Amino acid sequence: MAEDKRQNGPDCDFDKNVYDSGHTCNKFLLRTEFQERNNIVDNDALYPTLNDPNFSLKIAAKQEFNETQYDGTIHDVEERANILANMEFELSPHQMFVKNFLSLQTPYNSLLLFHGLGTGKTCSAIGICEEYRDYLRQSNQTTKIIIVASPTVQENFRIQLFNEQLLKMVNGEWTINNCVGGKLINEINPTHTKNISKEKIIQKVNKIINTYYEFVGYREFSNYIERKQTANVDFKKWSTEEQFTRMKRNLKLEFDNRLICIDEVHNIRSSDENENKRIANALTFLVKSASNMRLLFLSGTPMFNNYKEIIWLINIMNMNDRRGLIKVGDVFDAQGNFRKMKKGEYESGRDILIRKATGYVSFVRGENPYTFPYRIYPDTFAPDKTFNNISIPSENILGGKFIENSVDTITKTIFVTDIGDYQRMVYNGIMISHDSELKKDEKANDAENRLSYTKLQEPIQCLNISFPVNTSDLGDVSVEDAIGRGNIAIKQTIGHQGLQSTMDYIDDRSSDNMKKGDFVYKDWVQSGEHANFLSREKIGRYSSKMKNICDMIAKSKGVVLIYSQFLDGGLIPMALALEAMGITRYGEKRKSLFKTPPSEPVEYKTMQSMKAEGNKSSSARYAMITGDKRLSPSNISEILASTNDENKDGKMVKVILISMAGSEGVDLKFIRQVHILEPWYNMSRIEQIIGRAVRNNSHKLLSYSERNVMIFMYGTRLMDTDREAADVSVYRSAEFKAIQIGNVNRLLKEVSVDCFLNQSQANFDENTINQKVRQVLSNGDVLENYAVGDKNFSMVTDFMKDGMYKCANTMNVNSLDEIKVNNVTYDEKFIMANSQKIISKIKQLFKQKYFYLKDDLISQINYPKAYPLSQIYSALNSMIENEGEYLMDTYGRSGRLINIGDYYLFQPVELINPEITVFERSVPIQHKNDKIKIRMEIPSVMKDDLIRSQMPSNKNSIKNVVSDKPEDNLDKVTKIVKDMYDQYSTAVQYYTKPETLKPRDTLYKHVGVTMNKMKNSSIMSSIENEESKDTAMYQVLVEHLMDNISVKDKMSLFLYLQSNPDFSLGEEKEHLFVMRIRKYFDNKKYTFTNSSGSDFSVYIFFDPNVKSTLDNGIYYVSYNDTWKLAEYQDREDIKNYINDTWIPSVKDNIHSIFSFMSYGKTNANIADYKIKEMSHKRSTGSKCNDIATKKKKTDILKNIISQSFDKDTPDDNIETVMNDLKGGEKDFSMKEVCIFAEFISRYYENNLKGNKHWFFTYEQHVMLHHILNVV
Structure with a gap:
């Protein structure tokens, strides 16, 4: 609400000047606001002003807002949890509130959504943005709404705005259930025209989004402001005043009347970091310059690092309303407490912040006890490993005075491990060398910063893991003394150099082959006391934290999350330790880190060797989500596997390792343990990590008793001293900051615009809920009486005794019940919400x-x-x-x-x-139709004379059908079989007696030679009998021939052979060929029990000339060996069998690289052999013959062969197989490679190699089309 210029005094023209907190005009504004606050005139016909001390009370009295109260009703937690887990999406009351609050019906221009985890901040923002977009559309304005966020969040914003996967057609009309419901669809289809194509809907909605929204990153937004600001400004010729005036004018032209939405606004907080400071300054100048902007800020942690950050945020929003600015010193004293009122003053620091924050903050709590998993901390599941039962160190990190925090909830929930004996020597050496620097830092430090986190990086990394050092040249000098004296460089024992000095490995940063792997212990390591130091038995000497993590994983149920900001000094050694336990890397593209896996794979539930007799389960696997392409080349595939519903017990991915860079915007599911290796200098970062695992409805597929997460924030006990360890010191410092921030958070809650409306959200403390439930932890421990609800003196209660707070007002109103509701401003728009x-x-x-x-x-x-x-x-x-x-x-x-x-x-x-x-x-009125029109589309293949002659009518089987011209049928079938036999006999000839061929020789000569090489390679070494090898190869050859004829010819052949069991070409070899064709059809037959309980068989065909779906399938069914076209109920039974039985049995066992047959789009009579990798989601498969180079074809063949081996198979073994296939030649011929790829895939499919599916016929590929994503 911009103030009238006339009220601001003659020297205060805010369109021409940029003022700061010390400016005379700013002081005048602050004085005016204070006076108005004490002279408010009540008027129900108006919305309260920002100076009104009863702002939230009067907002709650408005019916349009009063209807959006938070539901804090206490239910039976388990019953309510199960109801909400299955509830369809619907806007929450607080999302309706903010949409109404920042609408054009109200005079408010800025709002901070201080909304916790899982409250749907993005959806709330979308409601506000769409309300503003309606105004732009109706007023025919072309300016865009600006969304500022990280790339991941930008994509999430677009998806929540419109997710095409949620589109459903109901009675011919498209519907969608998301943040804006059917609003966008109604906009593009106001007349409710039916049967519009999905593609058209998607195209039109995306056009609307692109027209009205602009998505930018934080740095990009800063550049955008600076680019517009400096356009056409002559910095050389113009005076400073002229430059200034033009820059303000530029920004006004571009940004006046715009809505700017900034997600995670704490990312651009005003700080000493250069990049953050630049972005904050750009935004500040923009807000000071432009008029009538609307600002929407989103953050679950508006103060990310310290309490001072709130001043910049509050000032930005006040500035947007041309109100006075405040300084940090106006509100806080040097210790971070609210400044007390001095003599002659009218306000304390707390009063000033209340006044300036009024009307700008909406608060909604995050986790609720119904849809979020419960956080279980060590003080509950392992109290003997916390400072509740372990003596708290009496000295600080340097042996000086111990500064206690007023609340010690965080330090009392640290999981404490006893430092390893070797780790202790390294740590002591590091502390000796750093002693003088740290003491200087401590003396120069104030209560806010304590010891600098950067100075503690080395000891903190050491407490993650201390790498062995080669002391053979040091004589009797201990590691501790050697480090303290400088004989051993500190960096050699930790992080990158520590890893490098103990392991040999590949570290390739080239863009075409980024890789970090093939780890091998150095010889000096393996020859002494440090041999295999990463094994579970030994790692405790070097890392007490990693030892505990390994032990916890060994007895865990479900998925485990491990976080570290360090790669070489955290996640990589942790991953190597997992591999030493037998946990292998997930995914086909990235091998395990060890060059040679040190242990046999273990089963994901029992953590016992997979070689245990009768164990046919899945092996335990880990994923690395780091953002580093050398370690995580396929973050997306690992995230998808980790969050797949089938991974609810860790079947696909047992352990997930994440770094901060890799985890941004990642929402995980089913996490049962969170291990945080090292602390951070504020708790906001720690909460973000825990927030990856504790998500809204993230555990709903688990039984209620297992919806919990064990939290391990690791600290260290030094054992031989009364000093606290570096990691504990950092947690204590972060706790101190969190307590200061908690005081400000409590004030923001009390002054929030929706305080009265959301007051019942404070009901979720454990005393008010007063319910105890049974919870089973990941390690098998059972909490029979776990008290549900917020814990006292925790972050959710702002580190205070409880979470209850009183909403700021001067009328002593305590609850909604005392408020008289008025509907003066309640109009149709709100009623129809x-x-x-x-x-x-x-x-x-x-x-x-x-x-x-x-x-x-x-x-x-x-x-x-x-x-x-x-x-x-x-x-x-x-x-x-x-x-x-x-x-x-x-x-x-x-x-x-x-x-x-x-x-x-x-x-x-x-x-x-x-x-x-x-x-x-x-009861419907009985009505008899005069006639029924049935439009039947006959597939083109059914128009063939032979097939039509064989089509039964009047339920007669095909045995009873006699063709008008049986001689024509015989001639056609004979020609089909003879053409195939010619190709077959050529291949067999060169299979049994291979010759050296030239590229121009016919295809089936090459097929025969290729078959011979395949037979004599190690691929078929499991078959000892030569005759059995021949049988297997002939079967593959016949399958190849049958899958390469047209569907029409295949159907003709099928029908004729079924009705003529004695058909043969005469010669013994030809007769044997026909028998193999009959076997081919037998193998393609599906047999099951129909809906009436009868057993029947079915042959399935699809016409490639039309879009092939199950509804268009051509089905021949057999009851007691008589064949006929499927009727309606048969077709329904067949489709149900395919969808409910056959597809589920296949879809989870498709190999990562598979082959399939398809028919050309231009010629539906020509079959194509294609190959696809499942990880390439957007690929629809590649024709092998169309692959341009022999090298690419050979790489595909090598990939198929390598995938058939165990993951730990050395590359040399794979090369041996490749050389076998070459049969003594230097290289493959162009024709051979695709033949090998197809025949090997078919052979693996026939033997169900690795219990996986490697090859699909055309019919199978149609049935699995939506899963394989192929054409």
Whole structure:
């Protein structure tokens, strides 16, 4: 709300000047605001001003806001958790509130959404943005809404705005259930035209988004401001005033009347970091320059590092309303406490911050006890490993005075490990060498900063893991003394150099082959006491933390998350330790880090060797999400596997290792343990890591008793001293900051614009909930009486005794019950806010019943979420009066909603009289059609004379069908078989007697030679009998030939052979060939029990000339060996079998690289052999013959062969197989490579190599199309 210039004094023209907190005009503004705060005139017809001390109270008194109260009702936690886990998406009350609060109906311009984890901040922001977009559209403005966020969050914003995967067609119209519901679809299809293509809907919605939204990163936003600001400014010729005036004018032209939404606004906080400072300064100058902007800030932690950050945020929002600015010193003293009121002053620091924050902050708590997993800290599951039962060190890190925090919740929940004996020597040596520097730092330090985190980096890395050093040249000098004296460089014992000095490995940073791996212990390591120092048995000497993690994983159930900011000094040695336990790397693209795995793979549940007798389960695997391409070339595939619903117990990925860079924007699921290797200098970073695992509905697929996460924040006990370790010191410093921030957070909650509306969210403390539940932890421990709810003196309670707080007001009002609601500003827009959702619920209810009593209908609408009565009545009235609004009953009949007294009834459209009986409403009118038109599309292959002649009618089997011209049928089939036999005999000839060929020789000569090489290679070494090898090769050859003829010829052959069992070409070899064709068809037959309990078999064909789906399939069924075309019920049974039985049995066992047959788009009679890797989601498969170079083809062949081996197979073994296939030649021929790839894939498929599927026929690929994503 911009102030009138005339009130600001003659020297204060804010369109021309940029003022700061010391400016005379700024002091005048602050004085004016204070005076107005004490002279507020109440007027229910207006919204409260920002100077009103009863702001949140008057907001809550407005009916449009009063209807959006937070539901803090205490339910049975387990029952409510299960209800909400299965509830469809719906906007929460607080999301409706902020949408109304920052709408064009209100005078407010800026808002900070201080909303916790899982509250849907993005969805809240979208509601506000869409409200503003409506204004832009209606006023025909072309300016865009600016969304400032990281790339990951930008993509998430777009997805939540419109996720095409959520599109559903209902009665010919597209619907979507997301943040904006059907708003965008209604905008592009206002007339509700039916059967618009999905592609057109997606195209038009994306066009709207691109027209009205601009997505930029933080640095990009800063550059954007600076670019516009300096446009056409002559810095050489113009005076400073002229430059200044032009820059302000430029920004006004570009940004006036814009909405700017900044996600995670704490990322651009005003700080000493150069990049952050630059962005903050750019935004500050923009806000000072532009007019009528709307600012929307999002953050779950508005003060990321220290309490001072709130001043910049509050000033930015006040500045946008042309209000006075404050300084840090106005609010806080040097110790970070609120400044007390001095003599002659009218306000304390707390009072000033309350006044300046009024009207700018919306607070909604994060985790709730119903949809979030419970955090279980060591003080609950391992109290003997915390400072509750372990003596707290009496000295600080340097042996000086110990500074205790007023609250020690964080330090009391650290999981304490006893430093390893070798690790202790290294740590002591580092501390001796750093002693003087750290003492200087401590003396220069104030209460806020304590010891510099950067000075503690080396001892902290040492407490992660201390690498062995070669002391053979030091004689009797200990490691501790050698480091202290400088004989051994500190860096040699930790991090990158520590890893480098103990391990040999490849570290390739070239863009085409980025890799870090093939780790091998150095010889000096293996020849002495440090041999295999990363094994579970030995690692405790070097890392007490990693030893505990290994032990916890060994007895864990579910998925485990490990975090470290360090790669060489954290995640890499941790990954190597996991491999030493037998946990292998997930994914086909990245081998394990060790060059030769040191242990046999272990089973993911028992953590016992996979070679244990009868163990056919999955091996334990780990994923690395680091953001470093050398270690994580495929972050997306590892994230997808980790969050796959089938990974709820760790079957696909048991352990996830993440760094800060790799975890940004990553939402994980099913995490049962979180291990945080080292601390950070503030708790915001730690909370972000825990927040990756503790997510809204992240554990809903687990049983209620397992919806919990064990949290391990590691600290160290030094054992031989009373000093605290470096990691504990940093946690204590972070705790100190968190307590200071907690004091400010509590004030923001008290002054928040929705304080009264959301007051019941403080009900979730464990005393108010007063429920104890049974929880089973990941390590198998059972908490029989776990108290649900917020814990006292925790972050969620701002480190205070409890989470209860009083909303700021001068009228001594304590709750909503004391507020008189007024509807002066309540208009139709607010009444219709939930209209579409309520109407949708009403339509669903009338599919179940034909009439409802008014109270019963309202009760059903309000389950499980309640709506204001005014909105329900408005929706009912809208449905009754709107003649275009139809209901649909359980039979699919259209009808209208009518109201008679206290009843709401379904009125069929064909009946006009509203006083009909219930029977007449519910029973459709009998009607006999004069005729029924059936339009049948006959697949083109069915138009073939032979096939049409074999099509049965009147339920006769094909055995009883006699062709009009049987001689024609015989001639056609004979030609098909003879053509194939010619190719077959050529291949067999060169298979049995291979010759040296030239590239121009016919294909099937090359096929025969290739088959011979394959037979004599180690690929078929498991078959000892030569005759069995020949049989296997001939089977593959016949399959190849049959899959390369047209579908029409294949159907003709099938039908003729079924009706003519004695068909043969005469010669013995030809007869044997026909028998192999019959075997081919036998192998392609599906047999199952139908819906009536009868066993039958089916042959499946698809016409490549039309879009092939299950509905278009050509099915031949057999009851007792008689074949006929499938009728309706048979077809339904077949489709159900394919969807419910066959596809589920196949989809989880598809190999990562597979082959399949397809037909050309231009010529549906020519089959193509294609190859695809499952990880290439966007690829639809590559024709092998179209691959340009022999090298690329050879690489694919090598990939297929390598995938058939165990992951620990040396590369030399794979090269041996490749050389076998070359058969003594220097290289493959161009034709050979694709033949090898196809025949090996078919052979592996026939033997179900590794219990995986390697090859799919055309029919199978059609049935699996949506899973394989191929064409």
